[in-house]
Amino acid sequence: MARDALHGGDNEHPVPDVAGDQARLEAEILAKLGTGGQWWSHPLGIAHVRPASASALVQLDSHTTFSSGTRYPRSAHALDRLLPSAEPGVQVTGVIGLRVADIEGADLHLTLSGSACRVVLRGTPGTRWDVLLDERWHRYEEAGCPPLWRSPSLTDYESRDIHGFAETWKAERDLDWLGSALLRRIALFHTAGSAYSTRSWITGDEWIFELDTVLEVPLGHDHFLTRLTDSVWGLALRITRHHCSCAEPRDPHERFYLRQCTYHLTHPVLPLGGLQLRFRHGHPVYGSDIRTTLERLGSPSKWLDRVLPTTGSEARTVSHRRDPSVRAEAEAR
Numbered sequence: 001m002a003r004d005a006l007h008g009g010d011n012e013h014p015v016p017d018v019a020g021d022q023a024r025l026e027a028e029i030l031a032k033l034g035t036g037g038q039w040w041s042h043p044l045g046i047a048h049v050r051p052a053s054a055s056a057l058v059q060l061d062s063h064t065t066f067s068s069g070t071r072y073p074r075s076a077h078a079l080d081r082l083l084p085s086a087e088p089g090v091q092v093t094g095v096i097g098l099r100v101a102d103i104e105g106a107d108l109h110l111t112l113s114g115s116a117c118r119v120v121l122r123g124t125p126g127t128r129w130d131v132l133l134d135e136r137w138h139r140y141e142e143a144g145c146p147p148l149w150r151s152p153s154l155t156d157y158e159s160r161d162i163h164g165f166a167e168t169w170k171a172e173r174d175l176d177w178l179g180s181a182l183l184r185r186i187a188l189f190h191t192a193g194s195a196y197s198t199r200s201w202i203t204g205d206e207w208i209f210e211l212d213t214v215l216e217v218p219l220g221h222d223h224f225l226t227r228l229t230d231s232v233w234g235l236a237l238r239i240t241r242h243h244c245s246c247a248e249p250r251d252p253h254e255r256f257y258l259r260q261c262t263y264h265l266t267h268p269v270l271p272l273g274g275l276q277l278r279f280r281h282g283h284p285v286y287g288s289d290i291r292t293t294l295e296r297l298g299s300p301s302k303w304l305d306r307v308l309p310t311t312g313s314e315a316r317t318v319s320h321r322r323d324p325s326v327r328a329e330a331e332a333r
């Protein structure tokens, strides 16, 4: 897309911005798929994104691994997070208004009720989206949680949820442009960052990303921030406040040391909402042998050599294992 834009001279931005429903759909997908807490071959389980002016193609990784060691298809995992169903009297889980527009081979075309917006989730070859969708439909029905994604219009459950949580709904809509722009640059977390673990969530009007880097690797947050805010390719964000603890002295023998540099970024014009980046530097927090887990999931070795170099890794992961309660919590998440 970028190459075509550069060579074609059509004046289109190499990473076009979108708005309205298209931005909401992309932001909701990043919010649901980007929580992290599990391992995939790429950060957040997304191998790459191909953005276009009115749609986006999201290539999913093949599998995730549960703490028990069981492998689970990323396509199924994505549906578990995205498909809307109602817990009557409580809330709607999944993306409100999400609808399946089409299935073409390994491509699942998603849209929003009453909209022409489009995101294509591409599974690995052989992904049977129809089977996965049917399984979930019956499972939700049997559990007494009406599945909603086949309804042509917005269901009463969904409308009530929007009105019942109006403030949350509005705060999240103010972040749609950000979520969409980040999804369209998802590769940054793989190519420009030093983190082996990426997690994100929304709190109030901030979209928070927690990026964990091992001590053996330079934190390098300036490099990431420069790429993220590049004047041509990046997001229209500026740093409004930050706390950098890189220069603080530390005891190299402190086993549980975790340093965090926090950056808050906002749009120069849009007044609401923003991005908070937490660059954390310390011994591995999540799991005891992440490199092996990631190797088994097919992570690119070039990336692994950069973010989890092997030198001394065995000693590191054994001797610096954190206390069991922290590990249990991390695995539960």
Ligand SMILES: [Zn+2]
Pocket: 219, 221, 243, 244, 245, 246, 247, 261
């Ligand atoms: Zn710093």
